[in-house]
Amino acid sequence: MAGVAALFAALILASKPRLYRLGFLIFLGFSAHHIFRTFPYTINHMFLETVFIAVLVLFPARETTDSGEALVDGTATRILQIGILAVWFFSGVQKIVQGYYLSGEMFAFQTLFQPDGDLALALRKGFAFLSRYFETPFARTALPIAVPELFQNAHLAFSGVEKAYFMAPAWLIVIAEVFLPVAFLRRSLRNFAVTALVGCQMLVGWMASEYDFSLTGLAILFSFFPDRCRQTYPALAIAALGYFIFESVGRG
Amino acid sequence: MKKTLSYLIVAALFIWPATHMALSKKYGFSSWRLGGFGMYATPHPDHPFTGILVILDRTEGGEPSWDSFRRVPILLGGSERSDFFQYYSSLEIWLSPPSASLPEALSLGSVEELRRLRSLAKSIRHIRRTEDVRGLAEILDRRFSDSPNNSLFIILWTRRLDLKGLLYTEGDLYHYRNDSLTKRGRVSSRDQRLPDFLRSL
Numbered sequence: 001m002a003g004v005a006a007l008f009a010a011l012i013l014a015s016k017p018r019l020y021r022l023g024f025l026i027f028l029g030f031s032a033h034h035i036f037r038t039f040p041y042t043i044n045h046m047f048l049e050t051v052f053i054a055v056l057v058l059f060p061a062r063e064t065t066d067s068g069e070a071l072v073d074g075t076a077t078r079i080l081q082i083g084i085l086a087v088w089f090f091s092g093v094q095k096i097v098q099g100y101y102l103s104g105e106m107f108a109f110q111t112l113f114q115p116d117g118d119l120a121l122a123l124r125k126g127f128a129f130l131s132r133y134f135e136t137p138f139a140r141t142a143l144p145i146a147v148p149e150l151f152q153n154a155h156l157a158f159s160g161v162e163k164a165y166f167m168a169p170a171w172l173i174v175i176a177e178v179f180l181p182v183a184f185l186r187r188s189l190r191n192f193a194v195t196a197l198v199g200c201q202m203l204v205g206w207m208a209s210e211y212d213f214s215l216t217g218l219a220i221l222f223s224f225f226p227d228r229c230r231q232t233y234p235a236l237a238i239a240a241l242g243y244f245i246f247e248s249v250g251r252g
Numbered sequence: 253m254k255k256t257l258s259y260l261i262v263a264a265l266f267i268w269p270a271t272h273m274a275l276s277k278k279y280g281f282s283s284w285r286l287g288g289f290g291m292y293a294t295p296h297p298d299h300p301f302t303g304i305l306v307i308l309d310r311t312e313g314g315e316p317s318w319d320s321f322r323r324v325p326i327l328l329g330g331s332e333r334s335d336f337f338q339y340y341s342s343l344e345i346w347l348s349p350p351s352a353s354l355p356e357a358l359s360l361g362s363v364e365e366l367r368r369l370r371s372l373a374k375s376i377r378h379i380r381r382t383e384d385v386r387g388l389a390e391i392l393d394r395r396f397s398d399s400p401n402n403s404l405f406i407i408l409w410t411r412r413l414d415l416k417g418l419l420y421t422e423g424d425l426y427h428y429r430n431d432s433l434t435k436r437g438r439v440s441s442r443d444q445r446l447p448d449f450l451r452s453l
Contacts, residue, residue, distance in 0.1 A: 047287030094290030
């Protein structure tokens, strides 16, 4: 409870022009503590968010000159923008390198074995329809399959349409992850790339139930639209708060 | 200074993910860990199809006799979510010969050892794989310290789905004997001997 109170205090501080670095410093302390507590089993996201918050602390949004004139510095925003494009790009490349996702295995696992979750339930509905329509052996198999029953189901094999059902979304997502950040480099495709990434961020966030990072990702992606640099900071503060509450309270 | 620092951070945002990807691929640690960008590129670390299969061979040395093992479902308890493992871990123990009393022996294990087993099960696909196997072998070896000629064969399983045949498992086979852990190669459900063995269970 004290942790949540500190996070809310950090949020309030982060919304104050003169104190927002202190707010982000508190967020940074939380994330550093979490990494220390869970290392080496820290999930990648915590490292990523820590780097993002550190950038916000290191590069203040506003600086006041000797004459009292306030300047807006977009350094942090630019770094975060490059960072989110790198996240998307390498996320796609690593999926290609490892093969697990690209082969449709991730979607197959969610469909057949994941007991709950939005994605699993949605995938199972479509899979059940396909299995019944094409009368595959899975039409008579109760899903999800429990682990102890795996060996009894070793005879089951996917039909072509079932393979396509798992592989098509995987390929589409990987292509988007690799292509959109590259497309951003071309000025004429920039708006399209950012808009598509916003859509992908929401879609992938739902699929993976990663609502916390989606907030951060969306906050950064929205900063690509003109004259939004200053708004990025409070948006990121809200995103960071959401992230830590999900991470600390929601996941125990 | 500020400019240099910003360039360094941007460079790190490109160099580390690429390095992490290569290291993760080469050394087999989870792409979910250590600050890479490759979430979902490999199964989640708590993936239920990642587990340990322990084969205990109490005969005099040699290779495991695949026909004589039987399953001892004390840790699974008929479910992928056991009382001890409050998450999906699939730690299973198999025993040979059937007359051995592994369930009784392990049920007498201390809370600390059960906690350690839990940690071991969770740490599969994380880093420090060999050390985890050694830790598990040491625990089981202590349990059977009164039985001479113990020889533990441990298979670190990765159960996977295969779009060609649904179920596909592969794993590293370790042999623990006389405080020494040796990796004996990889085994797979595509091995000639293993499908028959699994079907006989």
